[in-house]
Amino acid sequence: MNASPYTLLSRSTECQARCGEIATLHGVVQTPVFMPVGTLGTVKAMTPENVIEVGAQIILGNTYHLYIRPGHELIRSFGGLHQFMHWDGPILTDSGGFQIFSLQDLAKITEEGAAFRSHLDGARLFLSPEDAIEVQEALGSDIMMVLDTCIPYPATREEVAKATALTARWARRCREAQTGTGQHLFGIVQGGMYADMRREAIEQLVEIGFDGYALGGLSVGEPKEMMKEMLAATASHLPATHARYLMGVGTPEDLVEGVYHGIDMFDCVMPTRNARNGMLFTSQGRLVIKNACFQHDQRPLDVTCGCYTCRHYSRAYLRHLFQSREILAYQLNSIHNLYYYCTLMAGMRSAIKEDRFLDFRRTFYEQRTQLFEEH
Amino acid sequence: MNASPYTLLSRSTECQARCGEIATLHGVVQTPVFMPVGTLGTVKAMTPENVIEVGAQIILGNTYHLYIRPGHELIRSFGGLHQFMHWDGPILTDSGGFQIFSLQDLAKITEEGAAFRSHLDGARLFLSPEDAIEVQEALGSDIMMVLDTCIPYPATREEVAKATALTARWARRCREAQTGTGQHLFGIVQGGMYADMRREAIEQLVEIGFDGYALGGLSVGEPKEMMKEMLAATASHLPATHARYLMGVGTPEDLVEGVYHGIDMFDCVMPTRNARNGMLFTSQGRLVIKNACFQHDQRPLDVTCGCYTCRHYSRAYLRHLFQSREILAYQLNSIHNLYYYCTLMAGMRSAIKEDRFLDFRRTFYEQRTQLFEEH
Numbered sequence: 001m002n003a004s005p006y007t008l009l010s011r012s013t014e015c016q017a018r019c020g021e022i023a024t025l026h027g028v029v030q031t032p033v034f035m036p037v038g039t040l041g042t043v044k045a046m047t048p049e050n051v052i053e054v055g056a057q058i059i060l061g062n063t064y065h066l067y068i069r070p071g072h073e074l075i076r077s078f079g080g081l082h083q084f085m086h087w088d089g090p091i092l093t094d095s096g097g098f099q100i101f102s103l104q105d106l107a108k109i110t111e112e113g114a115a116f117r118s119h120l121d122g123a124r125l126f127l128s129p130e131d132a133i134e135v136q137e138a139l140g141s142d143i144m145m146v147l148d149t150c151i152p153y154p155a156t157r158e159e160v161a162k163a164t165a166l167t168a169r170w171a172r173r174c175r176e177a178q179t180g181t182g183q184h185l186f187g188i189v190q191g192g193m194y195a196d197m198r199r200e201a202i203e204q205l206v207e208i209g210f211d212g213y214a215l216g217g218l219s220v221g222e223p224k225e226m227m228k229e230m231l232a233a234t235a236s237h238l239p240a241t242h243a244r245y246l247m248g249v250g251t252p253e254d255l256v257e258g259v260y261h262g263i264d265m266f267d268c269v270m271p272t273r274n275a276r277n278g279m280l281f282t283s284q285g286r287l288v289i290k291n292a293c294f295q296h297d298q299r300p301l302d303v304t305c306g307c308y309t310c311r312h313y314s315r316a317y318l319r320h321l322f323q324s325r326e327i328l329a330y331q332l333n334s335i336h337n338l339y340y341y342c343t344l345m346a347g348m349r350s351a352i353k354e355d356r357f358l359d360f361r362r363t364f365y366e367q368r369t370q371l372f373e374e375h
Numbered sequence: 376m377n378a379s380p381y382t383l384l385s386r387s388t389e390c391q392a393r394c395g396e397i398a399t400l401h402g403v404v405q406t407p408v409f410m411p412v413g414t415l416g417t418v419k420a421m422t423p424e425n426v427i428e429v430g431a432q433i434i435l436g437n438t439y440h441l442y443i444r445p446g447h448e449l450i451r452s453f454g455g456l457h458q459f460m461h462w463d464g465p466i467l468t469d470s471g472g473f474q475i476f477s478l479q480d481l482a483k484i485t486e487e488g489a490a491f492r493s494h495l496d497g498a499r500l501f502l503s504p505e506d507a508i509e510v511q512e513a514l515g516s517d518i519m520m521v522l523d524t525c526i527p528y529p530a531t532r533e534e535v536a537k538a539t540a541l542t543a544r545w546a547r548r549c550r551e552a553q554t555g556t557g558q559h560l561f562g563i564v565q566g567g568m569y570a571d572m573r574r575e576a577i578e579q580l581v582e583i584g585f586d587g588y589a590l591g592g593l594s595v596g597e598p599k600e601m602m603k604e605m606l607a608a609t610a611s612h613l614p615a616t617h618a619r620y621l622m623g624v625g626t627p628e629d630l631v632e633g634v635y636h637g638i639d640m641f642d643c644v645m646p647t648r649n650a651r652n653g654m655l656f657t658s659q660g661r662l663v664i665k666n667a668c669f670q671h672d673q674r675p676l677d678v679t680c681g682c683y684t685c686r687h688y689s690r691a692y693l694r695h696l697f698q699s700r701e702i703l704a705y706q707l708n709s710i711h712n713l714y715y716y717c718t719l720m721a722g723m724r725s726a727i728k729e730d731r732f733l734d735f736r737r738t739f740y741e742q743r744t745q746l747f748e749e750h
Contacts (some may be wrong), residue, residue: 041695070695074671078689086687203527296449312461314453320416320445327420327705 005184006031006243006264010353016236016262017357019349020242022212024058024090024142025182026082031243031264032348034255034341035060035092038271040069041085044272045330046338048087048225054143054307054335055342058090058142060267063135064099067127068118072138080140092267093141093176095132097188098216098248101150109149111166111238137181145214146174148188153222160192168204175208184211186245192217193226195233202237212243228257235261252281252344256361259348271341275333278322281340285368287315288332294319308332309341310329380559381406381618382585385728391637392732393613394724397587397618399433399465400557401457406618406639407723409630409716410435410467412647415444416460418686419647420705421713423462429682429710430717433465433517435642438510439474442502444495447513450613455515455611467642468516470507470549472563473623476525484524486541504548512556520589521549523563526729528597535567543579550583559586559634561620566572568746570608577612587618594624603632610636627656629720631736634723646716653697656715660743662690664708669694680712683707 011018022029036043036051039062043051051059061081066072072179078084081091086363100107100114107116113128127135132147148167151160167190178185187205191198198215205213215234218227232245233256245265246258255266271281278289282302287294289301300310301318309318309332321329351360386393401512411418411426414437417736418426426434436456441447452460456466460506475482475489483489488503502510507522523542526535542565553560562580566573573590580588590609593602606621613619621633630641646656653664656657657677662669664676675685676693684707696704719739726735 040699040701041692042701042703045706047703047706069699070670070691074691074695077671078673078691084689084692086692295445296452298453314459316445316453317416317459317461318451320449324415324444326415326417327702328417328422330702331420331422331706 004242006241008240011357012352012357014358015260017259017264017348017352018264019352020243022143026088026090026142027057029057029090030349032255032259032352033265034345035055035265035267036341037062037267037269038085038087038267038340039065041075041081043135043334043338045276046272046335047325048085048330049336050308050335051087052089054339055346056089056338058092059087060140061091061093061141062096062099063132063139064096066093066139066311067096067135068120068125072135074139076140077158080138081142090142091139092143092265093136093139093254094247095136095145095147095188096127097132097145097148098150100127102151109166110351111169112369113147114149115235128262129170130177133174133177133185137139137183139185140181143184143186143212145186146171146188146210147191147364150220151190151192151217153193153220157194157197157228160190160194160197164190164192164201168201171205171210172208175210175353186210186212186214186243188214188216188247189238190217191234191236191249193230194220195230198230199237202234203310206239210242210267212245213238214245214247214265216247218246219254231258231261235263238262252341252364255341255344256348256364259352260357260361271337272334275337276330277335278329280333281337283367289315289319289322291319301336302340305336305339307336309336309339347350377651381616383615385730387727387732388730389733390489390635392634392723392727393637393639394727395618395639397465397518397639399559401463401465401517402432404432404465405724406725407630407634407720408432408640409720410640410642411713411716412437412644413462413466413640414440414644416441416450416456418709418713420651420702421647423460425683425706425710426713427464428598429714430721431464431713433467434462436466436468436514436516437471437474438507438514439467439471440673441468441514442471442510443495443500447510449513451513460732465517466514467518467640468511468514468520469622470508470511470520470522470563471502472520472523473525475502476527484541486544488522489524504545505552508549508552508560512554512558515556516558518559518561518587520561521546521563521585523565523591525595526558526565526567526592528568528595532572534564534571535569535572539565539567539572539576540744543576544718546580546585547583550585561585561587561589561618562637563589563591563622564609564613565592566609568597570605573605573609574612577609581614582672585617587611587620587640589620589622589640591622593621594629602629606633606636606638610638627739629715630719631715631723631739634727635732635736646712647709650712651705653704653708654707658742664690664694666694676711677715680711680714680718682711684711684714695723729748
């Protein structure tokens with residue numbers, strides 16, 4: 001657990017963007033990478049084969065959700081989440097911290113850990129840093145995350161300082177709780193919207209030593225500009241020897257900006273959730289499939305897209321399925337949106353390798369003609 | 376349209392069961408065959424590739440539903456339903472008669488046709504026999520059905536006689552309305568639960584001359600024994616030179632009994648609807664996936680099944696998905712149930728070709744140990 005699982009392959013000469021690889025128990029991940037979210041042991045509305053076909057290399061599982069349902073002991077009895085859900089590639093699990101934080105009044109944080117109530121049946125539950133590791137070791141993910149205390153926005157310096165210090169103590173307890181399974185453990189940088197506190201948090205985490213480092217507590221309601229500012233002020237302070245993960249982010253624009261600042265890993269429910277709500281990403285901007293203008297439209301969602309959905313179905317058909325609430329609508333839309341995200345990442349990897357990332361970024365913004373925004 | 380598209384390949388020497396082929400514009404169908412229902416231009420929760428993979432050869436589209444949404448003119452502008460929904464195999468469309476009949480108080484039948492209100496928005500609509508053909512020609516299905524008046528159960532001889540006579544007159548108008556597209560047109564035998572009236576209806580239809588013949592108005596609420604009685608009393612009177620279709624039927628047992636009596640084609644929403652409700656068909660009987668006994672069950676749904684779902688997923692995982700209302704549950708369950716139905720039909724075809732159908736039927740019933748019925 002001393003050597004970094006991250007290998008740098010190439011770096012932009014114009015910005016912080018970089019290409020690399022992360023070695024895991026279930027194979028190597030090419031970065032920068034987007035990780036589809038498979039909350040409950042399934043990337044919603046997709047088979048694992050669909051997920052591979054859209055170009056995903058690694059998926060994310062939510063410890064909080066799996067802990068509550070179906071329970072980590074059940075998954076352990078299957079030999080882990082991979083076998084349970086029929087996914088042979090790498091899996092990253094979060095620690096549950098963010099979801100518990102989201103429960104707000106249903107959660108109480110103490111030095112020992114987080115006491116909370118199940119969002120399903122109100123059952124009283126408790127998760128300590130040691131529990132978070134035990135659960136993630138039972139799930140058998142390739143990359144585990146430390147239990148952190150997420151900080152709401154806005155928060156005072158004092159509140160942030162207190163929570164950040166606790167996160168650091170919990171991080172150390174997580175590291176010490178590992179039992180040598182070969183799973184990686186990533187630290188999480190908190191610090192609210194205070195760049196100096198985030199840099200201090202990085203130093204504390206690096207001193208403990210993790211297999212990778214994540215920026216947490218961003219995209220929690222703060223203005224977009226503030227998120228960008230935090231990213232710019234902290235990403236380059238994360239050790240260049242290790243993978244850098246921007247948690248829970250984001251839009252296609254966020255991915256491009258994250259990579260620009262040297263981020264290697266992203267996850268977000270946006271592509272799959274928006275797909276189920278009929279909002280599709282295209283090279284020209286966003287498209288709301290229920291709009292009447294698509295009723296007779298025989299074109300694919302995106303003429304430049306090579307996904308299964310765009311190869312075989314028209315906007316008119318997809319609109320019909322969505323309006324009829326057909327399950328196939330959610331499948332086809334999810335395939336398209338995730339293909340869009342994964343292809344965007346692959347495009348960035350190529351651009352970095354050929355040292356033309358700024359060009360790629362410029363073209364990305366120029367293509368977005370806002371063609372559909374009017375609808 | 377004079378030569379029968381049906382070719383007899385082999386017949387049981389012990390009963391009416393038979394194997395054959397139906398030639399269509401989109402390929403040849405091996406019979407006996409089960410046709411998955413794709414009401415709105417999609418077999419619910421499945422891609423066309425899934426449908427092919429489970430062994431389906433031909434699917435059914437509902438004229439009533441497609442007429443209302445998205446409309447046959449829209450589908451015509453795509454060159455037909457095949458192109459619209461990305462399905463290159465044969466399609467059979469019903470005429471809309473059964474759905475209009477199901478609207479009950481919202482429908483009014485006259486000599487001219489059926490006046491009804493849309494179940495979606497209450498719009499006043501009208502469908503004559505000529506309209507039913509025009510719509511189905513726009514959809515471009517391989518096999519069209521005549522517009523019929525379905526008869527509720529119970530009904531008096533007088534009511535049945537009236538409706539059956541009207542169906543015969545409408546059948547002739549449908550035949551005359553065809554414009555020579557090469558699509559087949561099947562007649563529908565009504566006659567309620569009166570075998571003699573059904574035999575008379577057959578004579579009238581044969582006199583007009585159709586490309587195949589269907590038994591309609593069964594499985595409309597009558598006791599199972601009565602359905603079997605009607606089947607036994609009429610199936611053998613359908614011309615042996617043509618395909619025989621038992622509409623809207625049924626359970627696995629119904630399929631076996633139908634084939635026994637010489638039926639070639641079946642359709643039913645049961646495998647896909649039950650799949651979405653968590654009721655799975657197995658060689659040993661039915662299984663309700665939400666039952667607690669499956670919580671830790673690492674076995675597939677059916678150890679004898681070779682479907683995608685049984686090859687990769689456990690009962691415990693499928694239960695977890697179903698309890699969590701994950702969309703993947705509906706996909707995997709639908710794949711399994713349709714595979715079960717299509718494999719049952721393939722087994723019957725083999726048994727007939729090897730002249731051991733009665734053996735097959737006996738084994739089918741013996742295997743059903745009712746193992747899961749207790750739950």
